[in-house]
Amino acid sequence: MLQEELKNRLSEVKDKLIGIEETTERRIYLLCEAENAHAVNKFLFEDLALRFVIATGIDSDDCFEILYHFSNDETGCVITIKAFIRDREKPSIESITPFLPGAEWIEREIHDLLGIDFENHPNLRRLILADDWPEGVYPLRKACPERSEGTKK
Amino acid sequence: MSLKMWSLKKSVWVFHVNVGACNNCDIEVVNMLTPKYDVERFGIKLVGSPRHADALLVTGVGTHQAVIRLREVYRQTAKPCVVFLIGACACGTGIFKGGYHVAGPVDEIIREVDPDAIIAYVPGCPPKPEAMISGVVKVLSAL
Ligand code: SF4
Numbered sequence: 003m004l005q006e007e008l009k010n011r012l013s014e015v016k017d018k019l020i021g022i023e024e025t026t027e028r029r030i031y032l033l034c035e036a037e038n039a040h041a042v043n044k045f046l047f048e049d050l051a052l053r054f055v056i057a058t059g060i061d062s063d064d065c066f067e068i069l070y071h072f073s074n075d076e077t078g079c080v081i082t083i084k085a086f087i088r089d090r091e092k093p094s095i096e097s098i099t100p101f102l103p104g105a106e107w108i109e110r111e112i113h114d115l116l117g118i119d120f121e122n123h124p125n126l127r128r129l130i131l132a133d134d135w136p137e138g139v140y141p142l143r144k145a146c147p148e149r150s151e152g153t154k155k
Numbered sequence: 156m157s158l159k160m161w162s163l164k165k166s167v168w169v170f171h172v173n174v175g176a177c178n179n180c181d182i183e184v185v186n187m188l189t190p191k192y193d194v195e196r197f198g199i200k201l202v203g204s205p206r207h208a209d210a211l212l213v214t215g216v217g218t219h220q221a222v223i224r225l226r227e228v229y230r231q232t233a234k235p236c237v238v239f240l241i242g243a244c245a246c247g248t249g250i251f252k253g254g255y256h257v258a259g260p261v262d263e264i265i266r267e268v269d270p271d272a273i274i275a276y277v278p279g280c281p282p283k284p285e286a287m288i289s290g291v292v293k294v295l296s297a298l
Contacts, residue, residue, distance in 0.1 A: 141255040
């Protein structure tokens with residue numbers, strides 16, 4: 003899919019977004035609220051047939067952000083969905099694993115490190131933290147005390 | 156020199172343990188075994204079980220999850236055994252010092268199991284194969 007066509011198709015999900023940012027020719031950000039992220043992901047993956055690269059989780063003070071990165075391999079353009087999770091007490095977002103199995107482990111990892119609940123994830127077990135790591139301590143949250151001090155036993 | 160020491164120095168079989176490395180040190184360890192450096196001509200060979208090993212090549216910081224296994228692997232090696240700490244991470248936790256998942260440094264973990272352990276440090280991020288070979292030679296001539 004060429005760049006022009008991609009941009010035209012992206013406008014089909016405009017009503018689900020709160021903004022589109024084009025930082026460069028090959029980098030497009032689609033900003034949306036958490037509840038719309040599932041639909042936008044599905045659109046990029048199933049309707050536009052873009053390749054899912056990876057997801058990122060960020061603790062950005064007033065909200066959590068999940069960034070889903072998709073690549074349009076024909077042009078090398080990377081399209082990132084930036085989903086904002088405003089609820090800091092019980093952060094949750096709909097899982098994309100049911101239609102995109104490649105996202106299973108990265109969602110588990112984000113769940114481990116940031117404590118974000120991926121609803122309808124088929125297998126949200128611990129992935130990378132130690133077996134004896136305390137429940138409910140999320141090391142990549144900014145407020146986490148273990149973050150800088152280390153947890154020497 | 157005891158018989159055990161004498162035989163240890165003849166051809167050192169090594170067991171490679173990754174306890175939380177970024178994988179770069181591990182690539183260099185494997186590189187050391189490829190035909191370019193070919194340490195097998197000195198009898199240095201990678202083995203699949205710590206019970207067959209004369210030396211451990213340890214890479215990585217020593218994460219909470221991995222140090223339990225590291226202690227067990229060290230207990231299972233035939234003594235005397237040389238522990239080579241490969242890379243800045245293994246030598247003293249490197250850039251991950253103070254990280255939330257770091258239980259190292261690795262030398263302290265090994266000394267908890269065996270206070271008289273023979274530990275050799277090969278710093279670098281990652282160390283070159285030449286540095287590792289030089290480390291092996293220095294240790295073997297010091298024993
Ligand atoms: S010393 Fe450097 S190359 Fe080796 S594991 Fe640590 S960070 Fe990676």
